[in-house]
Amino acid sequence: MPAPSMDALVSLCKRRGYIFPGSEIYGGLQGTYDYGPLGVELKNNLKQAWWRANVYERDDMEGLDAAILMNPLTWRYSGHEETFVDPLVDCRDCKSRWRADHVQGVCPKCGSKNLTEPRPFNMMFKTAVGPVADENSFAYLRPETAQGIFVNFKNVLDATSRKLPFGIAQIGKAFRNEITPRNFIFRVREFEQMEIEYFVRPGEDEEWHRRWVADRMRWWQQMGLSPHNLKEYQVPADELAHYSKATVDIFYRYPIGWEEIEGIANRTDFDLGSHSRGQETLGLTARVKENRDSIEKLTYFDHVTNQHLVPYVIEPSAGVDRGCLAIMCEAYDEAPVKEAPPERVKPVADALGSFLRSAAKSERIGEEQRSALIERGEAILGDLPTALPQIQTLLGMPGADQIEVGKKLRGQAEPVVDEFFRTVLHLKPQLAPIKAAILPLKRNAEPIVACAKEIKRRLQATGRMRCVYDDTGAIGKLYRRQDEIGTPFCITVDFDTLGDKDARDKDTVTVRDRDSMTQERVPISELEEYLEERMR
Numbered sequence: 376m377p378a379p380s381m382d383a384l385v386s387l388c389k390r391r392g393y394i395f396p397g398s399e400i401y402g403g404l405q406g407t408y409d410y411g412p413l414g415v416e417l418k419n420n421l422k423q424a425w426w427r428a429n430v431y432e433r434d435d436m437e438g439l440d441a442a443i444l445m446n447p448l449t450w451r452y453s454g455h456e457e458t459f460v461d462p463l464v465d466c467r468d469c470k471s472r473w474r475a476d477h478v479q480g481v482c483p484k485c486g487s488k489n490l491t492e493p494r495p496f497n498m499m500f501k502t503a504v505g506p507v508a509d510e511n512s513f514a515y516l517r518p519e520t521a522q523g524i525f526v527n528f529k530n531v532l533d534a535t536s537r538k539l540p541f542g543i544a545q546i547g548k549a550f551r552n553e554i555t556p557r558n559f560i561f562r563v564r565e566f567e568q569m570e571i572e573y574f575v576r577p578g579e580d581e582e583w584h585r586r587w588v589a590d591r592m593r594w595w596q597q598m599g600l601s602p603h604n605l606k607e608y609q610v611p612a613d614e615l616a617h618y619s620k621a622t623v624d625i626f627y628r629y630p631i632g633w634e635e636i637e638g639i640a641n642r643t644d645f646d647l648g649s650h651s652r653g654q655e656t657l658g659l660t661a662r663v664k665e666n667r668d669s670i671e672k673l674t675y676f677d678h679v680t681n682q683h684l685v686p687y688v689i690e691p692s693a694g695v696d697r698g699c700l701a702i703m704c705e706a707y708d709e710a711p712v713k714e715a716p717p718e719r720v721k722p723v724a725d726a727l728g729s730f731l732r733s734a735a736k737s738e739r740i741g742e743e744q745r746s747a748l749i750e751r752g753e754a755i756l757g758d759l760p761t762a763l764p765q766i767q768t769l770l771g772m773p774g775a776d777q778i779e780v781g782k783k784l785r786g787q788a789e790p791v792v793d794e795f796f797r798t799v800l801h802l803k804p805q806l807a808p809i810k811a812a813i814l815p816l817k818r819n820a821e822p823i824v825a826c827a828k829e830i831k832r833r834l835q836a837t838g839r840m841r842c843v844y845d846d847t848g849a850i851g852k853l854y855r856r857q858d859e860i861g862t863p864f865c866i867t868v869d870f871d872t873l874g875d876k877d878a879r880d881k882d883t884v885t886v887r888d889r890d891s892m893t894q895e896r897v898p899i900s901e902l903e904e905y906l907e908e909r910m911r
């Protein structure tokens with residue numbers, strides 16, 4: 376079962392250290408999030424998997440890491456100064472500001488229809504370069520990593536002597552002053568992209584476009600996304616970006632609905648042409664702005680025809696944050712471990728009912744918080760006992776801590792949820808932040824503790840797997856904690872490991888599989904190989 380709601384995931388991310396709201400102690404900064412100890416590992420693993428698949432495992436790719444700050448002329452010729460705009464409306468009553476295409480004429484905050492006419496708003500952030508801030512010292516924070524690749528096309532070509540077709544891959548931050556950032560890390564103002572610009576001969580572009588769409592669909596499935604939750608969307612001609620001849624978006628079924636995770640565009644010769652001087656000599660097919668500032672012709676010398684040509688570009692452009700979000704949504708599961716009997720569920724249902732009655736009357740929360748709490752709470756009440764684990768999410772929602780009986784509800788729900796359910800992130804082992812948790816069965820049995828710590832040290836010393844040692848609870852509770860953060864293997868050191876009961880078990884441990892919950896006895900000397908095999 377994928378995540379039942381975005382709130383369930385947001386709550387887990389905060390609780391367990393995946394993702395926190397940005398600058399939270401100062402009231403936050405809208406559209407920014409910080410990746411915590413587990414989030415940074417997941418994100419790095421996803422980026423590494425992408426780099427491995429697209430740079431190391433192919434013969435036709437080079438890597439690049441270009442600067443975020445670029446000469447502003449880049450953005451004039453790329454078309455972003457003119458066209459990277461969203462229509463914006465203001466609500467005259469509550470003074471809030473929205474993207475016109477997100478509101479359908481009604482302010483989502485106060486319900487007023489008293490909105491201004493839409494007007495264009497450029498989404499690029501400006502900053503000053505150098506000590507004097509005047510009209511000549513500004514630069515933009517890049518809104519896409521792609522332009523860093525185009526302006527380096529000639530450098531990479533000269534340095535590597537690549538033949539067409541070949542590509543340049545880059546992972547890096549991008550910034551967009553989104554008018555309405557929303558849906559957790561789905562639409563943010565600072566995010567990361569994984570982009571490829573793949574250069575091909577004109578005429579071969581459509582075939583390469585198809586191949587890249589198929590390739591990228593396959594890769595997302597290898598990262599654990601179900602084919603039922605992925606689909607291709609052919610962007611209609613009137614919605615295409617200014618540079619695109621054709622774009623296929625890959626959509627993922629997030630809890631908020633089908634949304635884009637990656638776009639694969641056929642950018643033709645627009646970009647290399649736009650950034651070139653002497654465009655009239657290049658035989659471009661794209662319409663470009665005349666460029667008198669560039670000092671280069673971004674062409675490729677074709678040894679077959681002995682002529683210079685401007686390659687076409689196929690661009691698979693994926694969001695790291697949207698990728699992490701999709702992977703966590705897909706992996707999320709609230710699974711019953713055994714059936715909860717009605718006499719255990721009833722007191723929780725009663726406590727939830729009184730929580731909702733209290734929320735309806737409370738003067739300590741705003742109208743928006745009240746209706747969100749009641750809507751979610753009633754949905755849970757109607758779906759008990761299956762929805763029992765979602766009470767935790769309900770209690771983490773804004774305003775819930777202001778409802779006095781919330782504590783009682785937590786007290787009633789927690790033991791029942793702990794006994795009858797487990798929250799699991801079924802992450803692919805290669806993406807999981809922690810690969811193995813080493814757990815001593817008894818935390819005050821010195822030989823067991825020493826053995827567990829040594830196993831952790833040895834596994835971690837391989838440099839290929841982040842492990843944790845945890846002795847802070849009973850073994851069942853520790854398993855649950857690791858399930859919730861997606862650790863694929865729990866290694867338990869017990870008295871059998873010491874050979875106390877049966878000499879044949881000496882120096883073996885139990886390895887518990889997160890998904891099947893089955894346990895296997897494995898010799899300590901074979902642990903590394905055992906885990907490595909299952910992490911591929």
Ligand code: GAP
Nearest residue numbers: 519521561562563566636637638692693694697
């Ligand atoms: N170079 C092409 C380009 O930037 P895009 O469709 O605007 O195309 C590519 O962006 C990907 O970047 C999107 O599919 C999405 O995954 C991610 N992305 C774009 N805007 C984003 C935002 N505000 N927050 C998070 N991710 C975003």
